[in-house]
Amino acid sequence: MNNIWAICKREIKTYFTSPIAYVAITVFLIVTGFFFYTLIQWFNLQSMQMARNPQYYQQLNINQMVYAPLFHNISIILLFLVPILTMRLFAEEKKSKTEELLYTSPVSISQIILGKYFASLLVLLVMLFLNSLLSVFVFAFGNPEVLPLLSGYLGLFLMGAAFMALGIFFSSLTENQIVAASLGFGFFLLFFVLNWASQFAGGIWRSVLNYLSFFQHFDDMTRGILDTTDIVYYLSLIFFGLFLTHSVIQSRRWR
Amino acid sequence: MIEVEHLTKKFGDLFAVRDLSFRVEKGKIWGLLGPNAAGKTTTMRILTGYLPATNGKATVSGYDVFEQTNDVKKITGYLPEVVPLYTEMTVEEYLKFVADIKQIPPDKKKEAIGRSIEISGLDLVKHRLIRNISRGFKQRVGIAQALIHDPQILILDEPTIGLDPAQIIEIRQLISSLKGEHTIMLSTHILAEVTQICDGVVIISDGQLKASGSLEELTSSLTERDGVFIRLKKAGEELMSLFSSIPGVENVFRQDDGFKIEWGTDKDIRDVITRYVVDNDLGLIEMKSLGMNIEDLYLKVISGGTEQ
Numbered sequence: 001m002n003n004i005w006a007i008c009k010r011e012i013k014t015y016f017t018s019p020i021a022y023v024a025i026t027v028f029l030i031v032t033g034f035f036f037y038t039l040i041q042w043f044n045l046q047s048m049q050m051a052r053n054p055q056y057y058q059q060l061n062i063n064q065m066v067y068a069p070l071f072h073n074i075s076i077i078l079l080f081l082v083p084i085l086t087m088r089l090f091a092e093e094k095k096s097k098t099e100e101l102l103y104t105s106p107v108s109i110s111q112i113i114l115g116k117y118f119a120s121l122l123v124l125l126v127m128l129f130l131n132s133l134l135s136v137f138v139f140a141f142g143n144p145e146v147l148p149l150l151s152g153y154l155g156l157f158l159m160g161a162a163f164m165a166l167g168i169f170f171s172s173l174t175e176n177q178i179v180a181a182s183l184g185f186g187f188f189l190l191f192f193v194l195n196w197a198s199q200f201a202g203g204i205w206r207s208v209l210n211y212l213s214f215f216q217h218f219d220d221m222t223r224g225i226l227d228t229t230d231i232v233y234y235l236s237l238i239f240f241g242l243f244l245t246h247s248v249i250q251s252r253r254w255r
Numbered sequence: 256m257i258e259v260e261h262l263t264k265k266f267g268d269l270f271a272v273r274d275l276s277f278r279v280e281k282g283k284i285w286g287l288l289g290p291n292a293a294g295k296t297t298t299m300r301i302l303t304g305y306l307p308a309t310n311g312k313a314t315v316s317g318y319d320v321f322e323q324t325n326d327v328k329k330i331t332g333y334l335p336e337v338v339p340l341y342t343e344m345t346v347e348e349y350l351k352f353v354a355d356i357k358q359i360p361p362d363k364k365k366e367a368i369g370r371s372i373e374i375s376g377l378d379l380v381k382h383r384l385i386r387n388i389s390r391g392f393k394q395r396v397g398i399a400q401a402l403i404h405d406p407q408i409l410i411l412d413e414p415t416i417g418l419d420p421a422q423i424i425e426i427r428q429l430i431s432s433l434k435g436e437h438t439i440m441l442s443t444h445i446l447a448e449v450t451q452i453c454d455g456v457v458i459i460s461d462g463q464l465k466a467s468g469s470l471e472e473l474t475s476s477l478t479e480r481d482g483v484f485i486r487l488k489k490a491g492e493e494l495m496s497l498f499s500s501i502p503g504v505e506n507v508f509r510q511d512d513g514f515k516i517e518w519g520t521d522k523d524i525r526d527v528i529t530r531y532v533v534d535n536d537l538g539l540i541e542m543k544s545l546g547m548n549i550e551d552l553y554l555k556v557i558s559g560g561t562e563q
Contacts, residue, residue: 006355010341017343101339101400104303105356106328253306 003107007115011089012122020088021123024081028127035073036134039066062144063224071152071222074131075214078124078160079192083184085123086167087177089116090245094175109249113242117168124160128153148224155221158234159214163188165241172248188214256281256438257302257408262311264297270462271297275311277457277467282435286453287442288553294462295442296336299410302440303333315408316438329358332406334414338397342386346377346396349385350403357404367403374429375399390417398426402433409433411441415448427452446549458556466556474552480505481520482545483528486513488538497535501527515545 015021043066050056093099102112132153138144163184170183195213198206210216217230257279264272272294279285287295300306302313304324313320318327341349350368359367372381375395380388385396394417401409414430415423431452433439443449449456455469466473487494490512498507498516503524506517518524525544532539 002358003356006352009355010344010352013348014341014343096339096342097335097337098339098341100300100305100333100335100337101353102356104305104328104331104333104335105353106325106358107356108325 003111004115004118007102007107007112008118008122011116011119014088015085015119015123020085021126024085024123025127025130028077028081029130031077032070032074032131033134035070036066039070040138062138062142063148066138067144067149067152068222071156071218074156075159075218076192078156078163079188080185081127082124082160082163083167083170083181083188086120086164086171086184087181088171089120089168090172090249091175091177091180103253109246113168113245113249117165117242120164120168121161124157124164128156128160145224148222151224151226152222154226155218155230158221158231159218162214162234162237162241165238165245167241169241169245169248172245256314256316257285257440258312258314259298259302260312262298262301262313263309264294264301264306264462265309272301272308272459272462275459275462275464277464279438279440279455279457281438283454284430284434284439284441284452286449286456287440287459288446288449288456289442289459289465290557293459295459296412297462298459299333299412299440299442300335303331303410304328305333305335329404330406331408331410332401332404333409334397334401334411336412338393339400340385340393340396343384345382345384346388346392346399347372347381349396350399353400353403359404367405370405371399371403374402376425391419391422394418394422395426398429407437409437409439409441411439413443414441415443415445423448446553450549458553460557466552470549473556474548475520480517481523482506482515482517483525484510484513484515484541484543484545485528485532485539486511486541487532488540494537497531498528501531503527513541517545 043060043062046065047057047060050060090099093102103109135144135149166187167180167184170187171177171180173183174180191212192214195210195216198209198213201209211233217233220227220230259278260276262272262275263270275294275298287298289295297306301308302315302320304320304327307321315327316330318330320327341352344352347368350371351364354364354367372378375398377392377395377399380392385393388396394414398411398414401411411430415426418426427448430439430441434454441453450470453470455467456473457467458465468476494514495507495509498504498514501516501524503518503522504516505519506515508515508517516528529542532542
């Protein structure tokens with residue numbers, strides 16, 4: 001446990017003493033803030049128009065109309081930013097040969113991986129937390145339902161956490177950070193839209209493609225539906241990513 | 256103590272180390288010599304648990320490197336060829352991190368960091384970012400990092416590379432001072448370094464052992480004759496026959512403005528010659544031993560392939 005914390009602490013320090021975390025968080029907040037602003041404006045406009053029609057007015061729902069699309073937009077931004085946050089984690093150790101220190105210290109490979117992973121999760125948490133502060137205005141002037149909001153943020157966190165785990169895996173494959181980021185970005189994008197292909201696939205493939213797609217599992221959560229299948233999906237992706245990283249590092253040393 | 260038996264490491268079809276066996280005694284400094292690509296770094300990486308071997312056995316202080324890797328890592332300090340530095344940290348932060356992952360107990364951490372900073376002479380730069388300090392200081396941070404947990408075994412891959420002459424001497428003194436409590440193995444290209452600080456050498460080439468043993472053992476086993484060079488105030492030809500008549504002397508040559516006297520390695524007749532010179536009042540100016548030096552030894556071993 002102490003070892004994991006030692007590794008994690010150093011990674012957090014690196015994130016926050018270099019511009020990486022600040023730039024990523026700032027970009028994230030500006031872009032998501034802009035999305036939030038436009039969605040709220042649009043909702044405002046709708047409300048005013050519908051105020052004349054009580055029947056439609058009943059159907060106005062800030063969770064559905066602002067938060068669900070917002071969560072989808074945030075997930076796309078995460079898809080861009082996570083590979084940039086994880087590309088360094090193993091690639092740089094390899095390039096600068098600092099891995100030799102780690103692997104000759106009494107620290108296990110799993111502890112190294114977990115330490116780095118937790119550090120990247122912390123950056124994700126900071127991003128999502130700062131973003132969630134925007135909702136203060138919504139609560140001040142409206143009354144959104146809290147549970148769908150929480151499940152949406154949980155969905156974002158789980159998806160980001162899965163991206164981070166897979167991003168770490170891509171970082172362990174190479175000593176070039178750009179390669180690691182490109183692999184991560186390409187893979188995430190492909191898995192995001194995998195369900196598009198399901199329309200043309202038949203039989204079992206349709207459900208397989210649907211199940212594998214990030215989007216499908218995320219969609220429910222943005223609408224406040226918490227399904228164990230979705231949570232299990234993300235947790236198994238996290239496990240899969242970290243496990244692959246472990247295998248890569250182990251096999252590289254045995255070659 | 257470090258013991259290596261029939262160690263083999265293959266990268267694909269290439270042998271980096273082939274059937275290597277040697278022993279480093281406790282508390283001694285042992286040099287690992289060899290031309291480039293001889294397998295020095297690979298051997299050290301295997302001993303520190305960084306790389307697994309393809310075959311063979313290695314034990315460090317009684318722990319099997321492949322079975323009890325974690326125990327080995329706890330008692331070993333390692334300075335790799337490329338110093339593993341996180342350049343965005345200050346020297347002190349970096350050493351704190353190393354102290355953490357070397358599992359120094361929290362109550363001893365501060366002391367350990369202070370001690371390694373002091374020993375390695377880093378007091379001046381301890382609050383500076385590693386990326387901003389000079390090459391020599393970076394090398395010292397590498398040494399501080401290897402020493403921080405006061406390891407029984409120290410493995411140093413070219414510890415004096417990139418340092419200026421004064422720093423080289425300092426680092427050599429530092430390494431010598433660690434002898435006794437620590438068993439040290441270092442690789443180097445500087446042969447003079449070996450004679451100055453090492454008790455013994457392992458010479459490898461193409462991943463294979465060429466020679467190993469203490470310096471005296473090796474030099475005496477590789478030379479057939481011992482000898483002295485002697486310079487005197489008197490330098491007449493008659494001295495040639497005079498020296499030849501000393502019992503045990505095999506050859507006498509004129510060399511420069513003195514004489515070279517040789518005898519078999521089975522005995523030492525230096526004192527006999529000295530007495531001769533004094534008794535005959537020849538006026539001694541200079542007398543020096545002509546035993547094999549490390550350069551000769553190295554070249555002979557690398558080219559000849561004599562195994563000891």
